[in-house]
Amino acid sequence: MLTFENAPTQGASSIIEKLTSLPFAKVQHEVSSLDAQPSNESGGILVLVSGRLLVDEEQRPMSYTQAFQLLPDGAGSYYVFNDVFRLIYSAS
Numbered sequence: 001m002l003t004f005e006n007a008p009t010q011g012a013s014s015i016i017e018k019l020t021s022l023p024f025a026k027v028q029h030e031v032s033s034l035d036a037q038p039s040n041e042s043g044g045i046l047v048l049v050s051g052r053l054l055v056d057e058e059q060r061p062m063s064y065t066q067a068f069q070l071l072p073d074g075a076g077s078y079y080v081f082n083d084v085f086r087l088i089y090s091a092s
Contacts, residue, residue, distance in 0.1 A: 063088040
């Protein structure tokens, strides 16, 4: 499941459709902080990221925070089970 700006989307095909429908042509990102810790007994990992995005030709970056949970797939890799992304809008 992906929650982007308070809008939940479930299922791989729906998530791909949501991400490809966003009105951005080019996005650069800068990670400011990244924290990770075990999330359950079966090897899951909870990750929290904060940073800044520069979208298209915009000169002022936008801050964001993202939390996601990785779960083992049984073949030595991980997949994203949950993902929450939020832009942090300036008060000005």
